[in-house]
Amino acid sequence: MGFSNIMDSNSYSPDHPVDPATESLIAARDRILGPAYRLFYERPVHLVRGEGTRLYDADGACYLDAYNNVASVGHCHPHVVQATSRQLATLNTHTRYLHGGIVDYSQRLLATMPEQIDQVMYACTGSEVNDLALRVAEMHTGATGVIVTSDAYHGNTAAVTAISPSLGGATVLGDHVRAIAAPDSFRTPSDELAARFAADVVAAIEDLQASGVGFSALIVDTIFSSDGIYPDPSVLAPAVEAVHRAGGVFIADEVQPGFARTGEAMWGFTRHDVVPDLVTMGKPMGNGMPIAAMAARADVLEAFARGVPYFNTFGGNPVTVAAAAAVLDVIEDEKLMSNASEVGGQLRAELAGLAIDHPRIGDVRGTGLYVGVEVLTEAGSPDRAGAKSLVNAMRERRILISVCGRDGNVLKIRPPLVFSDSDVDWFCTEFSSALTSWS
Structure with missing residues (x-):
């Protein structure tokens, strides 16, 4: 094995x-x-x-x-348990019927983000929304090339397994993927971190363009958790500038640092003073209930949204949305x-x-x-x-x-x-x- x-x-x-x-x-x-x-x-x-x-x-x-x-x-938080149980005893269906909970929650969620990020789509897991983000980026840019860090993990669908080098085993990176070194703050002088990371991103972009697949997106977990937990907030801004100069999309994978985990901001990307094009989130969102989301700039989402009808049977259902809303309540109230x-x-x-x-x-x-x-x-x-x-x-x-x-x-x-x-x-x-x- x-x-x-x-x-x-x-x-x-x-x-x-x-x-x-x-x-x-x-x-x-x-x-x-x-x-x-x-x-x-x-x-x-x-x-x-x-x-x-x-x-x-x-x-x-x-x-x-x-x-x-x-x-x-916290495990079995009473407020989340009560909100989830109450909704489960009332109604649970999907997003092809109207229900106010998903609209109310979406407005609250987007209010925690920069105003440029103004639309949101739902799924059940971080893997699904990272898969969705890759599709959105590809349709926006017309390219497939993706840059990740060298021990990244972004999920377990076929598409995101191909950008998750930490999975190892029989999995291999796709030909359209380039892996670069994470910003190792323990072994690299702090005044060199950002420049070195940005230079690696630029080199990977040039290699993808030369290979013919083109450059679609840089996706990173903004605390580089699977790479070894590197919290330096200076490293992303120059790299994101390079991504945008090349016409690419920056995807902030917030499954790990999101929802107040860093103590400095609701989202890990905020610490880096960057505004992503797409933001993905999952695990902590429903305190154990299976809910995940991709938030987006409307202009980046437009090509996908107009060209591909999207439906996820369980994504954004009333019960999981109730759990997610209760999580926001607890983060704020406590x-x-x-x-x-x-x-x-x-x-x-x-x-x-x-x-x-x-x-x-x-x-x-x-x-x-x-x-x-x-x-x-x-x-x-x-x-x-x-x-x-x-x-x-x-x-x-x-x-x-x-x-x-x-x-x-x-x-x-x-x-x-x-x-x-x-x-x-x-x-x-x-x-x-x-x-x-x-x-």
């Missing part, structure tokens, strides 16, 4: 023994679902319940969730953007303090409640095995995190936005213990 960086850097392997009950459940899952699926951790976690930042396993043990951005406003900024800052400060005594922690970086911790060997090179060891040590201490990055050596800490000061204390106490045991 081929190795997938994004799927296998923290995946269960049958080489690791588990208790008989867990082994039986894994065997049944493998038999019924097949070998493509993956589980986290050397000892997989059997979850049965969640509340806020807490998850509970089949034995009643409590875990601190420091990983899941899907339940972005001031979760400020919470992400304040608590995330505290978390990074405490982690940086712990790193002082552990030279194999090379960097602590991030913004808001998205944090990356670079794990190194004693020689200073990326340590995939060491990062995986720390992730599993934290799992044994009932703290859930994962890894990311080209070398699988960056700890990915991405908790629900309701993470609190006491959660930071719990996390850092266990992380300190894990570091002491590990080193």
Whole structure:
């Protein structure tokens, strides 16, 4: 079975023994679902319940969730549960019938974005809306060439698998795709980051044009999460200028940094002081309900919208829209953007303090409640095995995190936005213990 960086850097392997009950459940899952699926951790976690930042396993043990951005406003948030249940008990149909909820929500959503972005389309997953964005960009530009970063992940349809190098395995980049280095703020001087990234974009544009496929779009996750979490906000503006000079489209994939995750703005692209042509969003949008969207400049969307009738049976249905509206309510009412900024800052400060005594922690970086911790060997090179060891040590201490990055050596800490000061204390106490045991 081929190795997938994004799927296998923290995946269960049958080489690791588990208790008989867990082994039986894994065997049944493998038999019924097949070998493509993956589980986290050397000892997989059997979850049965969640509340806020807490998850509970089949034995009643409590875990601190420091990983899941899907339940972005906390697991089973009462306001989201009530809004979803109320709509489910009232009506659920599709967008070929009129319902006011989708119009009201769309107006609220677009009000969080620059005024140039004025239309929105709905689907169920980030994969679908990234697929849709590629189609829109192609019809707008008349070209197919796409630029991505070297360990990007943008989804799992055929079209977006072809622009997701981190999937690895049997998947390959399309001939119309060029992958460039992510803006690695740990290894590149800060005053060189933006110029180097923009130069790579320009070179990729020229190569696509020379190849005959032309240049359609640059698509990036605006915190470069699968590449290793690179939050420097200076890097995108020069690259986007180059994209527009070449007649291309900039697609901001906000599945990871969107919905207040960065603590500085509702959207990751805002930190970079750029206005995208297309914005895609998913996972945290409905706090676990399957809703995703592509927001667009009307002029960029026009060719597609006039030429291709669009329908998605479940996209934008009243129940998922009710969940999404409730998520916006909670972000606003509970001031979760400020919470992400304040608590995330505290978390990074405490982690940086712990790193002082552990030279194999090379960097602590991030913004808001998205944090990356670079794990190194004693020689200073990326340590995939060491990062995986720390992730599993934290799992044994009932703290859930994962890894990311080209070398699988960056700890990915991405908790629900309701993470609190006491959660930071719990996390850092266990992380300190894990570091002491590990080193």
